[in-house]
Amino acid sequence: MNSTKNNINSRRESLGFFFFFFFLFAQLFSDRRYKAPLLVGSLLCMEKQGGIVTSNLLGSASRLLRKCLFSILSFGPMPTHIAFIMDGNRRYAKKRSIKQGVGHRDGFTTLTSNLKYCYEMGVKYVTVYAFSIDNFKRDSSEVRFLMDLMKEKIDELLKQDSVINRYGARVNFWGNLDLLSEPVRSAAKELMASTASNKGPVLSVCVAYTSADEIMHAVQEVCRERRERLQREHGRVNGMGNETDSDVSVADLEQHFYTAGCPDPDIVIRTSGETRLSNFLLWQSTNSHLQNPVRLWPEFSLRHLIWAILEYQRVYSYLEDTRNLSKKNE
Amino acid sequence: METHLIQMYMRLANEFARTFDSLFHRIQSSMILKFILGLFWHLLHIAVSLVHIWSYVIQQLRCYIISSGLFAKYRNFSLSRLRYLAVIVDSQEAKHTAKIKQLLSWLSAIGVKHVALYDAEGVLKKSIDFGQTRLRDRSAGTCLDGDVNCVTSLCNYEEMSIELLSFTDGKEGIAKAASFLCSDYLKNDSDDCGRTETLFTEANMTKALKAVGYYGPEPDLLLVYGPARCHLGFPPWRLRYTEIMHMGPLKSMKYSAIVKALYDFSKKYQNYGS
Numbered sequence: 001m002n003s004t005k006n007n008i009n010s011r012r013e014s015l016g017f018f019f020f021f022f023f024l025f026a027q028l029f030s031d032r033r034y035k036a037p038l039l040v041g042s043l044l045c046m047e048k049q050g051g052i053v054t055s056n057l058l059g060s061a062s063r064l065l066r067k068c069l070f071s072i073l074s075f076g077p078m079p080t081h082i083a084f085i086m087d088g089n090r091r092y093a094k095k096r097s098i099k100q101g102v103g104h105r106d107g108f109t110t111l112t113s114n115l116k117y118c119y120e121m122g123v124k125y126v127t128v129y130a131f132s133i134d135n136f137k138r139d140s141s142e143v144r145f146l147m148d149l150m151k152e153k154i155d156e157l158l159k160q161d162s163v164i165n166r167y168g169a170r171v172n173f174w175g176n177l178d179l180l181s182e183p184v185r186s187a188a189k190e191l192m193a194s195t196a197s198n199k200g201p202v203l204s205v206c207v208a209y210t211s212a213d214e215i216m217h218a219v220q221e222v223c224r225e226r227r228e229r230l231q232r233e234h235g236r237v238n239g240m241g242n243e244t245d246s247d248v249s250v251a252d253l254e255q256h257f258y259t260a261g262c263p264d265p266d267i268v269i270r271t272s273g274e275t276r277l278s279n280f281l282l283w284q285s286t287n288s289h290l291q292n293p294v295r296l297w298p299e300f301s302l303r304h305l306i307w308a309i310l311e312y313q314r315v316y317s318y319l320e321d322t323r324n325l326s327k328k329n330e
Numbered sequence: 331m332e333t334h335l336i337q338m339y340m341r342l343a344n345e346f347a348r349t350f351d352s353l354f355h356r357i358q359s360s361m362i363l364k365f366i367l368g369l370f371w372h373l374l375h376i377a378v379s380l381v382h383i384w385s386y387v388i389q390q391l392r393c394y395i396i397s398s399g400l401f402a403k404y405r406n407f408s409l410s411r412l413r414y415l416a417v418i419v420d421s422q423e424a425k426h427t428a429k430i431k432q433l434l435s436w437l438s439a440i441g442v443k444h445v446a447l448y449d450a451e452g453v454l455k456k457s458i459d460f461g462q463t464r465l466r467d468r469s470a471g472t473c474l475d476g477d478v479n480c481v482t483s484l485c486n487y488e489e490m491s492i493e494l495l496s497f498t499d500g501k502e503g504i505a506k507a508a509s510f511l512c513s514d515y516l517k518n519d520s521d522d523c524g525r526t527e528t529l530f531t532e533a534n535m536t537k538a539l540k541a542v543g544y545y546g547p548e549p550d551l552l553l554v555y556g557p558a559r560c561h562l563g564f565p566p567w568r569l570r571y572t573e574i575m576h577m578g579p580l581k582s583m584k585y586s587a588i589v590k591a592l593y594d595f596s597k598k599y600q601n602y603g604s
Contacts, residue, residue: 026529057343057344061343062348071367074367075364075367075368076375133603137602137604212535215535216530216531216532217531223516223530227516246513248505248508248510250504251510275575276571276572277570279571284561285561286562287563290559308377313375318558326562
């Protein structure tokens, strides 16, 4: 009698462990809204045995599975620079019937998790389009909310245990920062300064940015440099310079972009299915694979990122050919 | 008994995690591991290809339904929002001038009035010769705005104006406009900061582009014919709010696919950031 009872118990335990790992694997690939119930499911499987599995164990098991997946992906060519246009926060909030602010907050959570996945995969540069100069046209309360959210998140990133410090990442803020309010601007500059010497992966956040504004800024900087050089050489500017002094080349402009020193993006992903670039990295995305998944940004999870990488790997040889051709053209 | 088992499993899992990490590094260079990884990678890509095959089948079905004229919405939609259309063609495929001309005649049949054709290497500029076909007015020196100083090739074809562009019309055009602005800036001797602010504006860049002959209107829709969805160096100043649609390779182009793309465009809504 006792032995049969023990047999039944041990069978139940092994079944419990099987389902625990099944739910763990499933939550890795699931949507945000299914992650929690699947995790609870895995915990319940363990609960029968009376133990509460620590979050560390779950976390390290997930990390392990992700590591396996990324090793498989790395067999093919991996991108060095991925750019995200984080579109669809407001539509997500409308869809879930939650406040717009919560939609933006969920968007930031998605950003940190995707950053984590990209850095684990070995993608060294990640650029995100956080706020366009055109977005200042929005309702002033929404703009103020977004600015406050940005300040709050920058302050969070400055803390010791943030995802930035865990990976030793360097943070850049690209854009016309003078258009931002003083608290946000100073917080951004502080974050840039504190991470400037980091040697790890690079996160570039485009705030108050448009490609057209970046090009004009570069032109202005080049002209200012030329004038200063002429003033040094000739004392005065008017009429002393040659014709060639005002010649600006493509390389001159590229040296003065915000993106100078950063390689061109390999993939530009715009979520929510929109097909336009909306003034984002127009100069730098010459040979980038432009992708527009239908998912909204807060719903963009690991499996969508993996799909994006697989799509890039499919067309990699074509992109390499065009890249080599445009190098020849320059 | 149960707690003992739990503790054992927990310890085992921790040990497993720790040793797996060190084992990982050691066997990373192993040939067997590479073989297994390669196998899984190819399996993943086979799955992706299957999904692509499925969506290709759906697309062909849709094209067949559209060309049969079953749905009225594909026959009567408004092209009023489409003022300027651009087409990017892969340079290798651009050598098939017969296909290009067929594409242009389809666009003309649909009712498109202004088209910009782009290919990165300038193959179209060299090979497109409208001499034998019905040609209205070959005005290679006239710009759309009537300015005489124009570098881009422009001609008419079946009541449609066609602009031919290549890689040099993009970044180099902006560099030349920047030189124009720079020479204007250096001519002025005073250190007037206000002048700097008024000179380096986007409106002045547009004027500078016109002055150096690299100006063109911004297309509303861009069709990409090639293996991948890339804009391959299309003039950045004209790509800001353009809807970009990937049509696949030129050799498998279909009239109904163009109709679908134009219909989808007519249904799009842009809020320009607000």
